[in-house]
Amino acid sequence: MLSQLNRLEAAVSGPAEVYGGDAHVVCDRVVRIYQTEDVEVQALQGLDLLVGRGELMAIVGASGSGKSTLLGILSGLDAPTAGRATVAGFDLGALSKRDRLRYRRATVGFIWQNTAKNLLPFLSAADNVALPMAFAGGGRRARRARALELLELLGVADCRDRRPTQLSGGQQQRVAIATALANRPEVILADEPTGELDSATAAQVFEALRGANRELGVTVLVVTHDKAVSEHVGRTVEIRDGRISTETLRAGLDPAADADGADASGTGTGTGVVAEQYAVLDRAGRVQLPREYTDAAGLRDRVRLTLDPDHVGVWPGHTRPPAPPAPAPISSEDASDD
Amino acid sequence: MTAMAGHARLETRALARSVGAVRGPLAVLALLAFVLSGSLIAGDRLVAAHTTSAFRAYLAAQSAAQTDLTATSTVSAASAATLAEATAQTNALVPSGLAGAVTPVHTAVIAQPGTWRKAAVIGHRSVTWAPQLSLASSPQATAAARYVQGSAPACPAGGCTAAGVLPIGVSQATADQLGLGVGTRLVLDPPTGGAGLTVQVSGIFAASGGTGAGAGSGHAFDDLGTLVQPRLDEWVPQLGPYAGQSNMQWEAEVLVPPAALSVVTTWQPAHATWRYHLEPDGLAGSAAATLSAEIKSRISSANLLGLGAAFSADTFSTHLAPTLDAFATLDASASALAEFALAGTAAIALAVLFLAIRILLGRQSTALALLRARGASGAVLASWIGVQALLVCVPATVLALLLCRTLISSAGHGALEWAVAGCGALGAPVLAASVVARAPRVASASRRRRGSRWIGRGTALLIGAVAVVGVRMRTGTGTGVDPLTALLPSVLAVDAAVLVSMLIPLLVRPAARLAGRGRGLVGYLAAAAAARRPTVDLVTAGALTAAATAAVFASCFTATLGTARVTESWQYVGADLRVSSVAGSGGxxxxxxxxxxxxxxxxxxxxxxxxxxxxxxxxxxxxxxxxxxxxxxxxxxxxxxxxxxxxxxxxxxxxxxxxxxxxxxxxxxxxxxxxxxxxxxxxxxxxxxxxxxxxxxxxxxxxxxxxxxxxxxxxxxxxxxxxxxxxxxxxxxxxxxxxxxxxxxxxxxxxxxxxxxxASAVATRAETMGGYGNDLLSALSAWISRAAGVLDVLLAAACVLLAAAATAKARAASSAFLLTMGTRRRSAAAVSVFETVPMLLAIGVAAVAAGYGAAQALLPALAAIGGVPRPTLATLPPGALLAALAVPALGVLVTTAGAGFGREAQLSFQRTGG
Structure with a gap:
């Protein structure tokens, strides 16, 4: 996982001038502003995010932090107010109507939290899975075969002739995953897919997502509040106030992940999985410090920064740092603006 | 990236199943298509029937001289065959629009009656000095005559000749008066001198099926009636009494056999008349104008009939065309008034249609969002929704059409009927599909949307202002109602809705602030909800405003006409009764x-x-x-x-x-x-x-x-x-x-x-009013106005119900939330009611202003319609105010008692653990 991160970082700092390089999903200073009557809401405030091809990633964050907004943009149902968002080569801010349709049909699959919202209630499971293929234009027999194949893959083949109301929540979500996979998308976006499920069912659904990621090579982004999900993916990013705040990388989950990363936050899971939480330094040089850190160190309002050969020190403004002081103090307002 | 090839398809099975999922809104849509197309088609057919009935009554009230078509010619030495040929030619002149509606009556009567050589015939009550008899040939009269003595005149085997005895048939009355019997022979002298003609009575006839002259006979036997009754019965006083009896000059027609026509017309010229008696029962009111044009064309092309050498001084004439024109003018005026009345109905119908489609789409919003996310294009979604609507609208319209055609035999305007059926079947599907086909707003700038909203509002208001000015500036445009005048109430209704949406927040927000300072929670919540979260949104408000405006306009329009009629009668008579000196009496x-x-x-x-x-x-x-x-x-x-x-x-x-x-x-x-x-x-x-x-x-x-x-x-x-x-x-x-x-x-x-x-003339106001009220124009327009009024009521009720259904979910959620917060049920209900009151009151006020404004603006157009009073000021009757209040009030009641605070709120409450 660390190597993957390094690869992405290399892509950022490499000779290519375009941010993100060959990353599968690129969010470059994405801004999304909603305006309702007289109120303007900045849901995303210059968010940067890179996701590699075939990655399984979780996005967490408090309510209103911008997670669903981000997924809406990445799914092509919404578009950024400013910044650049690309998925599998599609620039989502500059898509024509036709390209946007093509993108939604063939490049992304979407799964909502509300199980009833994922499937048409008047169609059987197999028909629901076959429907996106009908939109994309495929033969009836091929659609049927592909639908059954996906239902089989997700373990709900026996439900193929049932209507959504005759399925359990877990079954509905697995059929929804099958539906999202129907047109062989490159990216699956799931907005709290286990939010309405009990833990056992949620595990099954998550395992289905993981299976799709593993066996079909699909990039999966899951927005979740469920720790059972976020702690079982190789990479979890946290969004706070419309920006990426922290990233947690886990080793031992993904065979491709590096196991040599330092335990920066000391949050080992104790089950052979090593989780490392990183603060994210964005392209403007801003970093969000975890609240427990700022509380513990008494950091508030103005802070002092010290530049040492191998690190940057952050000191409370009223405390003189042991090392020579930083060239110039930075006001807390500047910091909190991050 | 995998580009999927091929065309997007609409899954028939999926589509069929989706219909079941939205059967409620589709049923409403089907009902709407049925009612709208049915009412319009039935209305058209009924209006056509009413027009036809009025048309026939109008023609029947005219004299035969006004309605019959007549060709005349002077005929000399013409045989029966020649006359038959001429008859065929004149038959061809009859306009095709009158085919089956005229009864031909052809006669040939000698120009000057022959004088009976035997003078001083003593009849029953008088002495007839030198009776004069006209020899006449008429196929229709011959066919209708029933001989009570003897038999029909017929030429002998060798044919009739001037030197021989010519057989004649005389009517019972003539025979009685002149003392004629079968076998009576008499000599007729021509008026200009020359050889006399000997005739012999071969039969005495009466009208077929009747006991007297013309009794029981229709118009076809008019000429028989002439034959049965003496044409001239003139007292000749200068001759004095004879044998104690008064004296009279007698003239009658007698029938000669058709084969004798050549002998008769050789003896002296005859007047040939081909009369086509109009039977109005065979005419349709809608064809009046066309028929008039055709008659004028035929008359202008028939100046010279060219019937042949035996005929001269041919003419073809009728007064039917001006009569038809007069009716067409009245009909056009009635139609103009009806169009004014129906314009409002159309506005309500459109509002109802919008609401029905809105509900249909609202119920499928989740499915549509899912389909869109799964890659359905706008075309696919439009097809999906459009076909759903088609599946119900087409059968409903066809059913309405069939029912109308079956139950109302009168034929309406064919093209209009099919146009209405087409609109009924396709209007809602196309409208719904076009709404869905619109691409969702992706990344559109909010500011731009707000800007375009303001531009839209401004444009609507500008159009309204321009329309009012345009209508007011036009005068004397004739009897027709153009689209601008017909649509003016609808345009002003839209403007009223726009103003309502703009002004309500400005008015309610201060009220909310005031309510917030007080202790009343219900008032505060209701005002805040009305100011910030209007449950009656623009579309719903617009629909309700349109409905209320149409109702107010219809009420104002009718009242304005009525008031103008009363005022006109006062001005015409000067009081209830006027007694004036007869013109010319001078005293x-x-x-x-x-x-x-x-x-x-x-x-x-x-x-x-x-x-x-x-x-x-x-x-x-x-x-x-x-x-x-x-x-x-x-x-x-x-x-x-x-x-x-x-x-x-x-x-x-x-x-x-x-x-x-x-x-x-x-x-x-x-x-x-x-x-x-x-x-x-x-x-x-x-x-x-x-x-x-x-x-x-x-x-x-x-x-x-x-x-x-x-x-x-x-x-x-x-x-x-x-x-x-x-x-x-x-x-x-x-x-x-x-x-x-x-x-x-x-x-x-x-x-x-x-x-x-x-030496006085009496005029009463009641007569003036009654005369106006009973005339064709008033009756027809009143009939149509009543029909439009019934439709208005039905559609306005539908509009209110649909508006209630459209807002039910939001209001139920609001009520349920208040219940879960521990609000008492009564308080929650009160909030639910009060939060809609400002908007609905504003709708009522706006509707009164727009409806009355439209009626006032249309006064010049009204004055341009012939035959209607010319009011100078529109009338706002109490009924209009009631109508303006009734629609919103009904909306409050229905939304509150029905959907807004009913079972759904209860269920929500239970679900949330209340």
Whole structure:
């Protein structure tokens, strides 16, 4: 996982001038502003995010932090107010109507939290899975075969002739995953897919997502509040106030992940999985410090920064740092603006 | 990236199943398609039936001379075959629009009757001196004649000849009067001299199926009736009595066999007439204008019939075309009024349609969002929704069409019928599909959306203003209603809805702030909800406003016409009853007779006037012909008090007249507006004088009498007080030439004494109103207005119900939330009601303004319609206010009692653990 991160970082700092390089999903200073009557809401405030091809990633964050907004943009149902968002080569801010349709049909699959919202209630499971293929234009027999194949893959083949109301929540979500996979998308976006499920069912659904990621090579982004999900993916990013705040990388989950990363936050899971939480330094040089850190160190309002050969020190403004002081103090307002 | 090839397809099975999922809204849509197309098609067919019925009644009321088509010619030495050939030619001239609606009656009658050589025939009651008989041939009369003695005249085997005896048939009446019997032989001498013709009675006939002349016979036997009855029955007094009997000159027609026609027409020329008697039962009212045009074309092309050498002086004529034109004008006026009435109905129908589609799409919003996310294009979604709607709208429209065609036999306007059916079947599907086909707003800038919203609002208001100005500026555009005038109420309804949406927050927010300072939670919550979260959104508000506006407009329109009709009747008659001197009689009315009318129990007030027409007003510029009204101002004021004629301007004029006094040789007078400039400001000694009944008087102008009611329609007139005239000319006796009477409440008929005033004409307001109310135009437009009114009510109710359904979810959620917060059920219900009250009240106010404004703006267009009164001000009846309040009030009741705070709220409450 660390190597993957390094690869992405290399892509950022490499000779290519375009941010993100060959990353599968690129969010470059994405801004999304909603305006309702007289109120303007900045849901995303210059968010940067890179996701590699075939990655399984979780996005967490408090309510209103911008997670669903981000997924809406990445799914092509919404578009950024400013910044650049690309998925599998599609620039989502500059898509024509036709390209946007093509993108939604063939490049992304979407799964909502509300199980009833994922499937048409008047169609059987197999028909629901076959429907996106009908939109994309495929033969009836091929659609049927592909639908059954996906239902089989997700373990709900026996439900193929049932209507959504005759399925359990877990079954509905697995059929929804099958539906999202129907047109062989490159990216699956799931907005709290286990939010309405009990833990056992949620595990099954998550395992289905993981299976799709593993066996079909699909990039999966899951927005979740469920720790059972976020702690079982190789990479979890946290969004706070419309920006990426922290990233947690886990080793031992993904065979491709590096196991040599330092335990920066000391949050080992104790089950052979090593989780490392990183603060994210964005392209403007801003970093969000975890609240427990700022509380513990008494950091508030103005802070002092010290530049040492191998690190940057952050000191409370009223405390003189042991090392020579930083060239110039930075006001807390500047910091909190991050 | 995998680009999927092929075309997006609509899954038939999925589509079929989706119909079941939204069967409720689709049922509403189907019902709407059925009602709209059915009502319009049925309305058209019923209107056509009504028009046809009125058309036939109108034609039936005309005399045959007005409606029949006639070709005439003078025929000499023509055989029966020649006449048959000419008949075929004239038959071909009959317009195709009259095919089956005319009965041909062909006759050939000798130009001058032959005189019976045997003089002084003694009949039953008189002596007929030298009876004259016309020889006539008529196939129709021959066929209709029933011989009571002898047999039909027929030529012998060798044919009829002038030298032989010509067989004739005579009617029973003629035989009785002239003492003829079968076998009677007589000689007829031609009027111009020459050889006589010997004829012999072979049969005596009566009308077929009847006992008397023409009895039981239809129009086809008119000519038989002529034959049965003597055409001329003239007393000849100078001959004196003979044998104690009065004497008469007798002329009758007798039938000759068709084969004898050549002998008869050789003997002397005959008038051939091909008459096509109109049977209105075979005509459709909608074809009047077309038929008129065709008749004119036929007449212009048939100047010379060219019937052959035996015929001369051919003519083809009818008065039917002007008659048809008169009907077409009336029909066009009625249609114009109907279009005004139906424009509002169309606006409500459109509002209802919008709401139904909105509900249909709202119920499928989740499915549509899912389909869109799964890659369904706008075209696929449009097809999806469109086909759903088609599946129900087409059968519903077809059913409506079939029912209308089956139940209402009268044929309407074919093209219109199919257009309505097409719109009914396809309108809703296309509209729904077009809404869905719109791409969702992706990344659209909010500011741009807000900007476009303001531009849209401004454009709507601008269109409304331009439409009002445009309609007001047009005058005298004829009887038609163009799209602009027809759509004006709808345009103003949209403007009203826009204004409501803009103004409501501005009005309610201060109220919410005030409510927030008080202790009343219900008021605060309701005001806050109304200000910030309107559950009646723009579309719903727009639909309700359109419905209410249409109702107000229809009410105002009808009331305006009614009021104008009443006012016009007052102006025309001057009171409830007017007794005036018959034109030409020249004398004043009998004062005792007028007093007897005034003393009748039902008379409340009366006034008399002397009217002198064409009197000379002399001014320095020359003489002007004027009409002089001599009245008693106090008496006249008492007459018109409380009537529509009683206006401040008239009161002021009468006051001035009452206060004026005359002097010897000088009479005070009010003058009409056109004379004011001539009589004012003249130097002393050269003032105006009036020559009144050969008496010259100086005139003391008091001012303008611009609004003197009896002078309505008169251009130049003077109003002189009776007392002032007496002072100016004591010896001048003025008898009354006109008297007005008003009735006491409840009295509708004039007193019998009114009819006993010698040399007078009586006019009553009731007759004027009744005459108007019973005429074709009024009856037809009233019928259509009633039909439109019923539709308005039905559609407005549908609109309210749909609006309630459209807002039910939001209101239920709101109520459920309040319940879960621990609010009492009664309080939650109150909030639910009060939060919609400001919007609904605003809708009512806006609807009154828009509906009345539209009625006022359309007055010039109304005045341009022939045959209707010309109001100057629209009337806002209490019914309009009720209509404006009823729609929103019903909305409050339904949304609250039905969907807004009903079962759904309860269920939500239970689900949330309340």
């Amino acid at each position: 004043a009315l009998d004062p005792d007779a007028l007093a007897a009318v005034a003393a009748a129990p039902g008379i409340a007030a009366h006034a008399e006037a002397s009217v002198f027409a064409e009197q000379s007003l002399l001014v320095p510029q020359g003489g002007v012909s004027v009409t002089v009204y001599v009245v008693d101002p106090a008496e006249y004021r008492g007459l018109i008090r409380g009537t529509p004629l009683d206006t401040p301007a008239v009161e002021s004029e009468l006051d001035a007249l009452s206060a004026a006094h005359g002097s010897a040789g000088t009479v005070p007078a009010l003058v009409s507006a056109d004379l004011l400039g001539l009589v004012q400001g003249l130097p002393s000694g050269s003032g105006p004088t009036i020559v009144l009944a050969e008496n010259t008087l100086d005139l003391a102008p008091l001012g303008s009498a611009a609004a003197f009611p009896p002078a309505t329609g008169t251009s130049s007139y003077l109003v002189v007080p009776r007392a002032g005239l007496s002072q100016a000319l004591p010896a001048f006796q003025t008898g009354s030439t006109v008297a007005w009477y008003t009735y006491k409440p409840g009295v509708t008929a004039p007193p019998a004494a009114a009819a006993r005033v010698p």
